[in-house]
Amino acid sequence: MWGVGNLIGPALGGLFAQLGWWRGAFGLLVVVGLVLAFLSRSALSHQADAGTQHPPLPWLSLILLTLAAGMFSVTSVLPRGLWTIGGLLAGVALMVVFVLRDRTASSTVLPKFTYLKGNKLKWIYLTLAALSAGAMTEAFIPLFGQELGGLMPLLAGFLGAALSVGWTISQLFSVNLDSAKAKRAVRLLGPLLLALGLLAYGLLKQQSADGWLVLLWAAILFVSGAGIGMSFPHFSVAAMSSTDDEEEGRKAAAGISTTQLIANAVASAFARILVNLGAPSVVDSARYMAFGIAAVALLGAIASFVSLRHSKPNSSV
Template identity: 50%
Template sequence: MDRTSEAVPGTWRELLGPRYVPVATVLAGGVLLEASNVYLTTSLLPTIVADIGGAEFYSWTMTTFLVASVITSMLVSRTLMARGAVAAYVLAFGLFAAGSLISAASPVMAGLLIGRAVQGLGGGLLAGLGYAMIQRALPERLWARAAALVSAMWGVGNILGPTVGGLFGQLDAWRAAFVVLVVVSGLLILLVSRAIPATGRTKVEAPVPAGSLALLTASVAAVSLASVVPAGAATAIALAVGVGLGGWFLRHERTARVRVLPEVTYRGRSRLRWVYVSVGVLAFGIGTEAFIPLFGQELGGMAPLAAGFLGAALSLGWSVTQMVTANATRPRVVRALIVGGPLLLAAGLAGYAVAQRELPGGGVIAVWVVALFAAGAGIGLAFPHLTVAAMGSSDDEEEAAKASAGINTVFIIANAFSAALAGVLVNLGAPSLVTSAHYLLFGFAAVVVLGVAPARLAARAVPSATSTPV
């Protein structure tokens, strides 16, 4: 990695210029495939079920993908060290393409679920590599902007996925959508060998952290199950089991000889744990997105397409804001952004909740859009700087790679927990959809505002002196 001239601030023009744009394309493209795929498939599901059946397994298309992504996201640093950067990326894109091809050719729902699981294995690697490779492929002056670009792909994917999926679904060509994913994966494989710098291979002596993998995968699976079982006792049991397994995972990680997250996470005075908690809180707020189109259609009387764009307002706020806030380098400003992120996210969700009512006028709908954009902006304020804080948490290259990849692992896990809890809160408010919206949005705002405390601790990971401010 080029560390020369680090006193000179990096710019977007440099990152997206001829020298580094191929690297940025691979890093961002891999995360975009992972981010958009969930929503693309969700948009296609009605068409898929009408063609091959399997309505009873509707929700499992997301669950299988998510659980598989969690497994491989926890193996990113090991894959990177053992295979090198180029081979790791080829493996990830290859798995994603294979899963997409299986999905496209599936005659029954069981085949689609297998394809989704294979896609998830590749997607988990792609998302983790997108963060882990920033410090290896780019100079330090571009880390914050690269982190903003890569994490912005989650927001872009939330917009692109439903748009592309809806288009192919309307054309009754769901198989072609998966074929397009195969083609895009193939093109990115060709770019990898030209863009990604070769890294050395290191023999990984430590065994696979099977205990941690099993516990955390089971935890995510249990919480995901809570969103699909009938509301009531079964949901409560699934959530309790998921939380219990998650606690067991943390306890196991503290004492295990082989860990998923870097060892520095569990040191007594380490601030990396608070960085991860802060990332999890921001990712948690995204769980509301699945229900925003529903509220738009049922409460606002909006057409499906318009309601879909309403759901994209949060992601748009996230993506646009972090492209600006990534320019901040003054330590005091960076700390303020990290602490302000959950505050703005909570305020946006609460504002959207207050404005919920049946058949609102155009002015109220405009308030919805502004509130959701503000909520997304809260994520954009803090996310790129939390990513950089994780990268700089250790001087050891392998531990730093683990810390970077851990951002994606934490992000996926928080999404799983938030999606499950969102379904529970909406069901509790039934049959009144306004009450459901209040339970969901006020409940999530309350959880997110509690994230200010760990954000303050995470902000202390920002050094008192950085490169020359922009």
């Protein structure tokens, strides 16, 4: 679902830009969003149980999370230097306060047992967040394709989708893995492959790139996306299997999408900060973004290693 969505987005955006009607892409999103909202409301109304008591929304945690994402976004347009450092520190501080609040609140954004000592779920969520952050580079790859590779908007959009093509194709093969050892291996190798791919992508950036180099960028992005796709489904299963309690398992599954949304909001703003730090040089902007998100992916690999240490050696999750 996420891979296909990230595949269609850049390609469709490139098509609208090629036609000179880029605002139409946002209009289309509004229409599609309204249709999906109506369909979702209709579908959920049939599943709702009138006798079920739903916990209150974790308003304070949600406000803190929104403020953190907003701070990262605002930092991307602040003057470089102390303002940028201050904005980043403020965003990180708000994320820390969010975690402290969420772990003690009666109603939480993430499942309560995420914060229990010795539970592997927190490390699984952190790895999923790092993998999701890697996909956020797609927002800027078409720009670099146009500015550094001389691509027309439509082709630049397809270049941006290369990462998601790798994600989608590798996931189709990865879900068929049966061996517990293989599943554990891809959970560790996936984030590492993403980190190495983005590192190589940044190192190969140059002005007025030849066609063969642009194709090499696409191949590297494909491999980077394969790192996401090979490991993502197995982290999802590991999250859902992190508890024997059926109700808590459902909460853990719901937390996967929550983690992705949080990561998407924060990582896209962080990537924008890195791009702006490199300005006015487009090459530096591309490298800063690639290296910065590669570092995030490397942290995800470390979190993956820790989560595997908390798993039983012969366990498939």
